[in-house]
Amino acid sequence: MYRLILKTTSAITFLAQKQTDILLNADDLDAMYVCLRENCVIDDSTGAVKMNYEDFCHIASVCTEQIGPKCRCFFSPSNFMKFEKDESGRIAILPFYLYVMHTVGAAAPFIQNAEPPPLMRHIFGLDNCLISTLVSLTQARIDMSELDEDSDGFLQPHEMENYIKVLIPNLAQLHDMPAAFEKTYCCIATHKFFSSAIPTNEVEKACIKKMLLSNRLRDLMELHQESEEEVTDTELAENWFSLTSAQCICDMFLALDKDMNGTLIKQELREYTDRTLAAIFIERGRN
Template structure:
């Protein structure tokens, strides 16, 4: 009974026509009401208006950019270089110059006390503060940063709490020298990545030559070769991964820069020939390297073969060691392929630096690669036997 009644009602409903929603009056009125925005709240209207304004601004900027074009890369590069130059110039102006350092030394000596026991010139913290005031009046505020309490505490004090003025003055000089060196190197850093490439380091060394007492009289024809030799030591010690660039911070903290600056502190007459020969950056050492390479290069082709290199150090190097040097440190394809390759001047500089600096990590790394016959990172008894079995033959 129930099923029959239900079927009849559904049949009648299917026969009845339902008007579309768009034809209903209340639907048309609602759509018109929403489209006008009158039905939206104040916050929603504000959001729509904000989006509309931002879109207009964006389109306007796009149009102006298309009409005016972007800033050329060359101009952008010039602006960056100019900003960098101005910044470095400002930092350089804040440094103490030679006259300022002389005036500071006079102030230190005039206001210190003499230690009765040692005769050393010293100052306590009160003297330190008084000297700071005197130096600020005579030199200016740029010397004030050296007279901080933390700097005073860096130095060794006697039982009376006094420090010697000489170590303090040397600290000031070294700080000024390193800061000036960093400014000069940063100015030569063309891509401003904090690294120097070989030609940039050579330019820096060339600029130092007139100020280094032992190098002022260097023949003009030898300057380029000297800069090449001097710069190579920086890269041997400061570029261990051989990326072709050296970190400026690492250069400043290296012993190489200190060794180079020794030529500035002493005159050539005051140092012995032995001391000059031991300093890689001395003129005598650079000439020694060149003469050594020319003497070994029998065929005068600008490179050294294995047979020519065996004459190094009066022929005291074993044949297997020379073979390993060529296997590990002579670039392939430089002067031919396979076993015909020869050692160029840069590789020869690495070779000499490693043998003359065997007590350094860089020198040991160079030599260990030659001794590690299998490239395993360690040496076995067989490796030692292979390396030294031909040593007794050298008489």
């Protein structure tokens, strides 16, 4: 009996050590972030730190040299293709780094903490805005999973609307939203997420994992931050999820609805943005 317990303990210790050898620890994540920052470029228009595929491959080699082969799996071509790209084919490093942290389970421990741990402050250069974004995205993953009724990793439109409805009170830039506009806002925001969703088994669904990696969720999370400076309506409208943008979209479609019945017929839809919609698009639409 004693020998059996000893063997079992040894096996558990061996497996734990093996798991440690293949998983990234806090120091590894720190080193990876430094590699990402030192080998990327800053987008002049947005200030975001980005990398193209050539940078991605170079960083993979640098990380492998400094951290070891256990980080190589994160730098596969398929992983690069998961992230949204700008017109130059570059991806932002923050969503990629969040993906790595989610994969190794490093983000979960500080969801319960009001104050981010020292490691995160060090990694992000004491940038509370980035830390807040990280926490928000991780919390989003938890909240979306809770609303996923059939636990298939996808959200249906009504589930996404419920997520946004719950999120609204926590978005500082939406505090002035009229209560009567809330349902409309949830619908508009949901359609933005579903604009590129592929129907699954004839049911429109959006992949939670893809939404977490998308720039759309990042734009939505930007509404957490209160602006200390006065911002013009034009600047606010640049974020699709801002109250200004949503109200503009709503007003535009209400203006097209000549009979005020809440729907657009083909003739009304033709007037959208000075008749710029293709006829074939309108004909395929529903009345």
